[in-house]
Amino acid sequence: METSFKEIITIAGYAIEAFGVLVVIIGSCVSTFAYLRTYKKLHEGSAYKKYRQELGRSIILGLEFLIAGDIIRTVVVADSLENVGILALIIVIRSFLSITLHLEVEGRLPWKKEQVS
Known part of the structure; x- marks a missing residue:
């Protein structure tokens, strides 16, 4: 029973990652088509x-x-413990990428409120 549970969780993890890749691909295509239509x-x-904002949002998501x-x-x-350490490193790198992309796209850090003009 334990083996099948681990297999299901592994498949679910890969499925979620595959969905993330699809989000980036579809978001990139939609952003590019919108840009080409309106530039x-x-x-x-x-x-x-x-275009950069929309593309950055799809990458962040x-x-x-x-x-x-x-x-x-x-x-x-x-x-x-080794795998948890590797996970921590991956999360730090991806979180850094998310924060820097958010700063690039929105012009502010994620935890700062949007300024009303």
């Missing part, structure tokens, strides 16, 4: 800025799913 209609630079899949697979399936 001549908007002011110079604003289409590119909007995809990273969140990738982190979730890693956590599920590592904590439940690979329960050694």
